[in-house]
Amino acid sequence: MEADAAISWGDGLALTADRDVFAHDPKTDIGAEDARDVIGFTEAILDYVFVLHDQFERFQERRAERVTKSGVLKAPTGGTSGG
Numbered sequence: 001m002e003a004d005a006a007i008s009w010g011d012g013l014a015l016t017a018d019r020d021v022f023a024h025d026p027k028t029d030i031g032a033e034d035a036r037d038v039i040g041f042t043e044a045i046l047d048y049v050f051v052l053h054d055q056f057e058r059f060q061e062r063r064a065e066r067v068t069k070s071g072v073l074k075a076p077t078g079g080t081s082g083g
Contacts, residue, residue, distance in 0.1 A: 006049075009041045
């Protein structure tokens with residue numbers, strides 16, 4: 001996800017929340033499809049900000065370690081795939 005896309009999604013979610021006043025007007029009905037989209041966009045932004053950044057940093061550190069040890073980027077020899 002590009003930073004511009006994340007900003008655009010965040011702005012869109014904020015406008016939706018402001019327009020529909022989710023928490024303040026129990027009569028507001030945004031519809032199931034819009035609600036699913038809001039949840040999906042929110043999850044994607046949170047993954048991007050809190051999960052993918054750290055995961056990519058760990059990936060880069062592993063690559064750098066392999067280059068530092070051998071002088072050449074080598075394929076991983078095993079280990080865990082998670083974080």
